[in-house]
Amino acid sequence: MHVTHLSLADFRSYARAEVPLDPGVTTFVGPNGQGKTNLVEAVGYLATLGSHRVSSDAPLVRVGAERAVVRAQVRQGERQQLVELELNPGRANRARVNRSSQVRPRDVLGILRTVLFAPEDLTLVKGDPGERRRFLDELVTARAPRLAGVRSDYDRVLKQRNSLLKSAAMARRHGGRGADLSTLDVWDQHLARAGAELLARRLDLVRALEPLADKAYEQLAPGGGPVGLEYRGPTQEPASPEELAQRLLAALGEVRSQEIERGVTLVGPHRDDLVLKLGELPAKGYASHGESWSLALALRLASYDLLRSEGNEPVLVLDDVFAELDVRRRARLAELVAPGEQVLVTAAVEEDVPGVLAGARYAVSGGEVVLR
Template identity: 85%
Template sequence: MHVTHLSLADFRSYTRAEVPLAPGVTAFLGPNGQGKTNLVEAVGYLATLGSHRVSADAPLVRQGAERAVVRAVVRQDEREQRIELELNPGRANRARINRSSQVRPRDVLGILRTVLFAPEDLTLVKGDPGERRRFVDELVTARAPRMAGVRSDYERVLKQRNSLLKSAAMARRHGGRGVDLSTLDVWDQHLARVGAELLAQRLDLLAVLGPLADKAYERLAPGGGPVALAYRGPVTGASREELYAGLVAALGEARKQEIERGVTLVGPHRDDVLLRLGELPAKGYASHGESWSFALALRLAAYELLKSEGHEPVLVLDDVFAELDARRRARLAELVAPAEQVLVTAAVPEDVPQVLSGARFAVADGEVAPL
């Protein structure tokens, strides 16, 4: 899989940009703040419907513009598909596949798959549980695009349930009439049903991702492991039915406390992934270099998993080599070089290891030009 053309209109710093791409390595070079990351961010958005830098779409639209448009031509084997996303902050986004406008944005998922390496990856190890949940859920969706709908359904049910709990908590605090909580059982069942599907997918993913991460870590830092991934949450089970029953029971046990606090305290939105290095949790115990190796190993494992399932993703390395010491830089470059397509951003050519030779573009003042 690779992108053969990227087109931007009013996306970030670009009024217009047309970038031809090819298999192999393509490096975007230029000083910081010139728009290199904006290019690979657009590629990532087409793959995930989200940015690795911001949580909302508004910052992605060029200042003064009403909307932004990102287009790409994606080739897999002998098939080409054209995908387009129109970003409309405050309104519904629109999508096209091969010029057909009768699709939802999430229908684009699965056409292009990417694995992104970025300086922000360090938060996978050192950051809050939300960073690890996001990593897992994006990979779950990359494997099975239908999970975008499941995640959306979960967020919708969670929002409705939280609204009911918040109203009940406020009524209690102000001594008013109690809120009718008769529908809470129904919301519990909805949350447990959708949550069980999300939990099952997460658990299945970690079961296959863990050994791949351990292997990748050994290649990046020989003798430094082993590493392991473990799911951390109050509900366990070998089947969706067991996970559903466990969630219903856990919600029942937490109900009194949830009504007091006005928020849902049990569910996949509260869980975490424990990253273990040797016998200790990586968070709080791993050195800076070990944390970087672990984060890189997670991304490499994601790449190997998607590739093994027949969907080799585009690799995106956004200014990551400048963050690494010479040893990790060389090892990472050697591991990603054989990929079908690698997109790299760097401030200076010297930041791109020699093994990653290929096309070069200069990025400056909103312009992208071949070198």
């Protein structure tokens, strides 16, 4: 799989940009603040419907513009598809495939797959559980795009259930009789059903990812492992979605009084965590800066290997990563990713990019992207 052409309109700093791309390595070089990352961010957005830099769409639209358009021609084998997303902050985004009638944005998931390495990846190791949940869910959706709908359903049910619990908690604090909780059992069922399917996919992913992450870490930092991935939650043992749903219902029942008191849902995939280990110790709080970087990179390499093993090699994106690494880790990472079908690299200093990643070079400056 690779992108043959990227087109932007009013995306970030670009009023317009047309960038032809070939298989192999392409490097975007230029001073910081000139728009290198904006290009690969757009590619990542088409693959995940999200940015690795910001949590909302508003910053992605060029100042003064009402909307932004990201479009890419994607080739997989002999098949080509044109995928387009129109970003409309404050309103629903729009999507098209092959210039046909509109489809839902989530229907484009799976047309393009990416694995992105970025300085922000350090939060996978050092950050809050939400960062690791996002990592899992994006990879789950890359493996099975229909899970985007399950995630959306879970978020919708969670919001409704929290609203009901919050009303009950506020009423109690103010001496009222409390909200009508007669529908709470119904919301429990909905939450357990959607949550169990998401949870089953996460648990399956963790089992598949752990040996690949351990292998990748050994390649990046020989002798530094082993790497362990431990899913943490009230329902963390593998089982069928039906059994997991029953476990979630039981766990919800155990904390119901606390939830009504606090006004928030205390059990479910939205509260779980992925504990990363080096040896017997959790990486968070114990791993050095270099070890944390190697572990974050190992998770991304493992993601790439997993997707590739399932028959759909993703586009690799390395966004300003080499500046963060020492010479040894630069060389090892470059050797591991160089064989990829398509590798997109950004760098402020061309010399930071190891020679093994030879390929096309674009100079990025002042909103212009010029092939050198």
